[in-house]
Amino acid sequence: MLIEIEKKSQTYQFEANAGEKLLYAGLRAGVPLPFECATGTCGSCKARVDQGDVDEGWPEAPGKERFKAAKREILMCQCSAQSDCSLSVPTKIAVFRDDDINPDHHVGLITQYDMLTSDVLRFEVELPADLSFHAGQFFVLQVPGVNGFRAYSMVNYSTGTNTLEFIIKQNPSGALSKWMFDSDRSNEQIDLFGPLGRATFHPDESHDLFMIAGGSGIAGLMSILEHGRQVNHFKHHNVALYFGVRTPADFFFAERLRAVKAQFPDRVSINIAFSNEPPTSEQLSGNDGLNYLQGMVHEHALPAVLEGGGNTMHYLAGPAPMVDALIRPLILESKVPADKIRYDKFN
Numbered sequence: 403m404l405i406e407i408e409k410k411s412q413t414y415q416f417e418a419n420a421g422e423k424l425l426y427a428g429l430r431a432g433v434p435l436p437f438e439c440a441t442g443t444c445g446s447c448k449a450r451v452d453q454g455d456v457d458e459g460w461p462e463a464p465g466k467e468r469f470k471a472a473k474r475e476i477l478m479c480q481c482s483a484q485s486d487c488s489l490s491v492p493t494k495i496a497v498f499r500d501d502d503i504n505p506d507h508h509v510g511l512i513t514q515y516d517m518l519t520s521d522v523l524r525f526e527v528e529l530p531a532d533l534s535f536h537a538g539q540f541f542v543l544q545v546p547g548v549n550g551f552r553a554y555s556m557v558n559y560s561t562g563t564n565t566l567e568f569i570i571k572q573n574p575s576g577a578l579s580k581w582m583f584d585s586d587r588s589n590e591q592i593d594l595f596g597p598l599g600r601a602t603f604h605p606d607e608s609h610d611l612f613m614i615a616g617g618s619g620i621a622g623l624m625s626i627l628e629h630g631r632q633v634n635h636f637k638h639h640n641v642a643l644y645f646g647v648r649t650p651a652d653f654f655f656a657e658r659l660r661a662v663k664a665q666f667p668d669r670v671s672i673n674i675a676f677s678n679e680p681p682t683s684e685q686l687s688g689n690d691g692l693n694y695l696q697g698m699v700h701e702h703a704l705p706a707v708l709e710g711g712g713n714t715m716h717y718l719a720g721p722a723p724m725v726d727a728l729i730r731p732l733i734l735e736s737k738v739p740a741d742k743i744r745y746d747k748f749n
């Protein structure tokens with residue numbers, strides 16, 4: 403089916419397969435459509451159907467809470483075309499970087515599956531062929547018997563790999579979470595679409611990095627640390643990471659974080675904040691190079707932000723309330739320019 407999108411004086415055209423989400427079809431064809439979550443929650447991919455018929459997909463999608471059905475407003479990440487369609491998109495169509503990788507559909511095999519803490523598991527997905535992605539990007543995953551795609555950020559980084567590493571925080575009422583935690587899913591086939599996302603790291607931008615993660619928000623930031631480590635970015639640029647979890651027992655990736663600190667001791671600062679318990683006496687002894695703190699992660703991170711942002715890119719990832727609570731003070735109090743903040747809200 404042919405999809406035509408009008409944006410100001412520009413017209414974009416692309417083909418969508420039967421049942422394929424309009425956002426995914428457009429991005430696959432290289433059309434720089436607006437989106438954030440790609441999974442129905444944020445509302446960024448709003449469009450109006452001017453001509454043609456669409457299947458709305460997920461009727462209760464939170465992203466279209468304030469949409470007007472009479473005006474035929476839709477979420478492109480949820481709708482698929484039932485005929486040739488003509489759409490208009492009210493928000494800005496973002497311009498991609500030249501080195502962006504067009505996302506595509508893939509079928510992958512879960513090859514590794516292990517628990518990192520009592521409610522965080524790590525798994526790897528093997529793809530049939532190598533692909534590239536930017537550190538900080540995510541894929542959307544669809545598993546057997548669960549409707550719709552869910553977003554997960556890659557933990558690993560490599561230029562050209564057929565392995566994607568993910569972590570997932572248990573959500574007892576979540577459908578995909580239940581599927582993943584109910585039994586060992588090694589050798590299960592899943593559908594994926596990606597890579598997606600613009601909270602990305604690019605060494606050629608030559609930034610210092612200031613990163614704040616809550617819980618599983620650490621995933622994409624681990625990928626950024628890994629890319630920075632591989633290209634020796636932290637030889638000449640500072641990185642401060644603030645990672646918040648509830649208790650010492652909820653802390654994971656300690657070894658990987660210590661390894662980055664050990665490789666670049668002068669430029670890397672890694673701070674772990676426990677919201678519900680104090681650090682252990684061993685952690686407080688300071689022997690492993692990481693700083694352990696008690697309190698909410700933002701209470702420790704915000705005072706450390708440089709007034710005006712400097713030449714620093716700020717990355718925020720984790721629960722949506724945490725990210726929302728950080729963006730305002732970063733812009734209004736620390737005067738960080740909005741284009742020096744990249745974030746992923748884990749809805």
Ligand SMILES: Cc1cc2nc3c(=O)[nH]c(=O)nc-3n(C[C@H](O)[C@H](O)[C@H](O)COP(=O)(O)OP(=O)(O)OC[C@H]3O[C@@H](n4cnc5c(N)ncnc54)[C@H](O)[C@@H]3O)c2cc1C
Nearest residue numbers: 441460550552553554555570571576577578579618621748
């Ligand atoms: C960019 C990004 C990166 C993320 N990275 C991570 C990560 O690395 N690790 C992690 O643990 N979490 C991550 N999250 C959060 C994760 O995506 C959610 O926790 C996950 O969607 C929960 O899915 P669930 O099935 O367990 O919960 P559910 O409550 O069952 O579903 C939640 C989501 O699934 C989708 N959905 C539900 N029902 C339907 C339907 N009928 N049709 C279509 N879609 C539906 C919606 O997106 C909904 O918000 C990320 C989120 C975003 C936006």
Ligand code: FES
Nearest residue numbers: 440444445465479
């Ligand atoms: S991108 Fe479609 S609702 Fe978020």
